[in-house]
Amino acid sequence: MSYTGYRSRMPRKAQYFSEEFIEGMLLNFKILKRITLNETDQYYLLESPGRHRFLLPAKYYPYLDVPINSDIICEIDKINCSGRIFLEPLHPVFKAKEYYWFEVVHSRVTLDKKERPVTTYLLKDKQEGHHKAQLLSNITFRNGSKIIAAFEKTRKGILILSEIQVINNC
Secondary structure (H helix, E strand, O other): OOOOOOOOOOOOEEEEOOEEEEOOOEEEEEEEEEEEEOOOEEEEEEEOOOOOEEEEEHHHOOOOOOOOOOEEEEEEEEEOOOOOEEEEEOOOOOOOOOEEEEEEEEEEEEEOOOOOEEEEEEEEEOOOOEEEEEEOOOOOOOOOOEEEEEEEEEEOOEEEEEEEEEEEOO
16 A cells, blocks of 8 residues: 655554544544633643544634634644644635645744754735745745745644745746
């Protein structure tokens, strides 16, 4: 069995009683409430179809403006080696594999956990909304550049974009 996609390995699985979770799987979660831990960290308390509960950090998803007791669709983004499950809610505006227009507002280079440089962009869409994004490209884009890119997914609320085409680079 071959696996192609965003990851280069086979998806991990975890099973809690009768409910199975597989990386890449989409599930409908109910938002039970918003809670505050440590007096500063805010989380959404989510419930899976099998009634298991998960915490979703609210700081990564300011665009997630959903009332309590409503449902959201989340992707099982990652299952680590100890079985911890990381959820990523689907973006309410952008759909996977569709192309969108953006203007580069600002870029910032930081180092990841392995000390590799990662460029994060602040992009503006046609509706004047601002989004943090990482581009799957080796090209660096200047402020003011206009691009069209395919939306892949979000990771911790940051847009992951590919197949970037520059409209103008003036």
